[in-house]
Amino acid sequence: MTDKNFTQPVIILVCPQMAENVGMAARAMMNCGLCQMRLVNPREDHLSEKAVAASSGAGEILQNAEIFTSVTEAVADLNVLYATTARRRNQIKTVYTAEKVMEPLNSAIQSGSRCGILFGPERTGLENDDVSLADAIIEIPLNPKHCSLNLSQAVLLVGYEWYKTQINAPAEQFITNATHPASKEQLLKFLEFLEQSLTDFKNLQDEEKRPTLLRNLHNIFTRGQMTEQELNTLYGIINHFRQK
Amino acid sequence: MTDKNFTQPVIILVCPQMAENVGMAARAMMNCGLCQMRLVNPREDHLSEKAVAASSGAGEILQNAEIFTSVTEAVADLNVLYATTARRRNQIKTVYTAEKVMEPLNSAIQSGSRCGILFGPERTGLENDDVSLADAIIEIPLNPKHCSLNLSQAVLLVGYEWYKTQINAPAEQFITNATHPASKEQLLKFLEFLEQSLTDFKNLQDEEKRPTLLRNLHNIFTRGQMTEQELNTLYGIINHFRQK
Helix, strand or coil: CCCCCHHHHHHHHEEECCHHHHHHHHHHHCCCCCEEEEEECCCCCCCCHHHHHCCCCCHHHHHHEEEEEEEHHCCCCCCCCEEECCCCCCCEEEEEECCCHHHHHHHHHCCCCEEEEEEECCCCCCHHHHHHCEEEECCCHHHHHHHCCHHHHHHHHHHHHHHHHCCCCCCCEEEECCCCEEHHHHHHHHHHHHCCCCCCHHHHCCCCCCHHHHHHHHHHHHHCCHHHHCCCCCCCCHHHHHHH | CCCCCCCCCEEEEEEEHHHHHHHHHHHHHHHHHCCCCCEECCCCCCHHHHHHHHHHCHHHHHHCCCCEHHHHHCCCCEEEEEEEEECCCCCCEEECCCCHHHHHHHHHHHCCCCEEECCCCCCCCCHHHHHHHEEEHHHHCCCCCCCCHHHHHHHHHHHHHHHHHHHHCCCEEECCCCEECCCHHHHHHCCCHHHHCCCHHHHHHHHCCCHHHHHHHHHHHHHHEHHHHHHHHHHHHHHHCCCC
């Protein structure tokens, strides 16, 4: 029992059947920066070779996993508890999507509460009595005709939604490696050079077609967001043609 | 080659190694309402017993999968192509998160374009040349210290982000089964009944403590968003105490 970290939700696997699935769940947790796993009556050894292999480098999470003999013990020190379930059964409770639940969950954590998320056994999911211990239900929106998920995939999707709230990944970025996006001046110089290289091109001599043609060329190379390196490549190609 | 459906992205697995992973990817696709799979040079038989078992009911996707011998052939009829990759290598390209890419992807589909998403082989991921065919890169934001994903999990996360844009799942809802949330009138009647049942309770007789106590009781039962059935349960319990 090391390194308790209540700045993130505890992942509680209730009666997981296959050690391999526990290992894969640990891998999914690590993918999402989650490190606290609790197991309630796991059927197989969660430190077996199979489990560790399936965890694919997340053996530390398995090593640190805490084992309990009942759900009530496993959640005793927590303040807020969510139950992940695909079926709603006889419950009177708030149901959140995996995305939306991160709002109340993070806000509870920020006000000092310890949060946990329950996941049921592979075949049957959580029992009604376990769900009734939870403050709210988490549902992962999936194709209703085929919503059965592998245990580790359920952990992955919930963990992924949590991880997204923890980082500020730029939603969209233009990557250019060693080179830079060309400045407008560099681009316009290139377009002038291209135009000069085309003085004997028939359509450019046609006064009616000329403006549209030039505009099209500007659009092609502006839309492409050229880098300096790419402009140099194009200069080389045009020079090659001109020397022919 | 049946039932082409370009209202959703085509999932293209490049050189998948294990038939089991192809099956699990099909399962993940079905979870997310995706049905068009293309395979480029799969190493194993995607219709093997192992693959079909791993697809867990998504055998139809495997049956309908189209097989190609090169990525260029597999993407020939598409207009817009995205490459899923964890490493950026030497590319000059826009990188979207799995969530954000659904905006340009859906908008391309709505304007009649055929879209595809490339996923690389298990160990190595996509080759640089394959990535260069793509209009943009999709990155799944994950723990940078441990971002290696199983093939089917990458398909699941991207598919999940797509599926979320296709549905209007209420982000939060209160489920009550057969019963209804109590009206304010019903709740206040219950609170009056509770108050009357407590006439001999010391703190209620204390004129200083009385207002706070009543306010607390109102808060407890208002915050809990009681249903009609639950109020009836509480009436029963209070009557039981009163008869003692």
